Amino acid sequence: MLTVCPYFHVHQPYRVKRYKVFDIGNDTEYFNDNSETDLNNRRIVEKVAEKSYRPTNKILKELLDNHPEFRFNLSFSGTVLDQFEAYTPDVLESFQELVATGRVEILADTYHHSLAFFYSVPEFKRQVEKHERRIKQLFGVKPRVFRNTELSYRNDLAKWCEDNGYLGIMAEGWEKYLGWRSPNYLYRPAGCSKIKVLLKNYKLSDDIAFRFGNKEWASWPLNAETYASWIHSHHGNGQTINLFMDYESYGEHQWEDTGIFNFLRAMPEMVMRHPDTSFKTATETVESYEPTGEYDVPEILTWADTDRDLTAWTGNDIQRDAIAATYRMEEAVMKTRKRDLIETWRKLQTSDHFYYMCTKWSNDGDVHAYFSPYKSPYDAYIAFMNALSDLQLRVNHAAAEREEKDRLKQATVAKEKPTDTQEPETIEDEEEKVVERPVEEVKQSPRRWWEKIINALPFFNQKRQGGISS
DSSP, X not given: OEEEEEEEEEOOOOOOOOXXXXXXXXXXXXXXXXXXXXXXXXXXXXXXXXXXXXXXXHHHHHHHHHOTTOOEEEEEOHHHHHHHHHHOHXXXXXXXXXXXXXXXXXXXXXXXXXXXXXXXXXXXXXXHHHHHHHHXXXXXXXXXXXXXXXXXXXXXXXXXXXXXXXXXXXXXXOHHHHTTSOTTSOBEETTOSSOEEEEEOHHHHHHHHTSTTOTTSTTOSOOHHHHHHHHHTTTTSOSEEEEEEXXXXXXXXXXXXXXXXHHHHHHHHHHHTSTTEEEOOHHHHHHHOOOOSEEOOOSOBOSSTTTOSTHHHHSSHHHHHHHHHHHHTHHHHHHHOOHHHHHHHHHTTBHHHHHTTOOOOHHHHHHHHHHOOSSSHHHHHHHHHHHHHHHHHHHHHHHHHHHHHHHHHHHHHHHSOOOSOOOOOOOSOTTOOOOOSOOOOOOSOTTHHHHHHHHHOXXXXXXXTTOOOO
């Protein structure tokens, strides 16, 4: 028996508008671009809903109705769910209808599509817990298999998931760690005793996600019958074919005129024409098969670019500077206990912001440029750091207010008779806990980062005479 485990990731970030240095201290709305550009978040969600979410959900519902054996998995970032609710509630309802069939599994994820695990495990945990509550609220289910942002993975992440009760975790099936072995089996993560890892068959997945509409591809045009035969060829050499890809592959990355929707309509039936081939959700897959060996990934592995590491987000100086500055704010932000500041900081953790700053070339660079709403990586960096600087000002102001409040409270208590018990201070959001680990408090001027960049980075010095807009 060979089964297919399809998984689609649904995500849209809150893109930072062209936030200028002169906006710092004057404008607290970083994500409210109303132009006709791709920085307008509402415009993008509505466009992708029309091209991808609505037609694809309609096809998937028909497939579920017509083929009782058909199953698949979805993961959502919290940022896309929030935007569905605000801009396209009918899309959210159509996803709820899919999940209500009982044959669509939702995976655990980080709420803000962040790389928090590799920078702050406490913040990562808070985002995962918030995501779980949101999924329970909207869909009435509790995720049992974990999928990290950008399929990022490492041995210690698998161990964290095992310790927190997850049955499975997803990862890229890459030859660097697989060696001669096949991704079409379950494996045990190194250092774990219970959890199982499901590996992406990246060749078959990318045939749909990246190569489908490429007329230069030797297998173009790809039809469902041919694709099903590629899957059937693994009978006797695999347990599960894990097809992992962005949901937007259907209709947005691969446009309707490529034939992608017709392919999707026909594919399940073609796969199931083989009598020993069917579909399973991630949990069903984990519960059906035993691991055949260990998958040892001591370094960070992702599904992005040819490097399959974090360099898509941390490969140059401006990316590393931006992400370090963001996470340095953690203790100060959490101590404010102000929901709006915490939420804004988390929106700025979304990995897309750092992805837009990538300066890679060749095919990887083309992919980054395709997804970026900015004219250049440097424009993305400038807008982001200006917004982060404004947030620093707001956090510092909130800290000063809290210090004054505490001072007045202490003065009042000193005048009163001490008591054995004291009521806990009310906080705005009980789910948020102050970070205990030592983190350098951000006290720098909101514009010091600009001087730092000019002095440290050669490309800024080269462009200064020509001028760089801020």
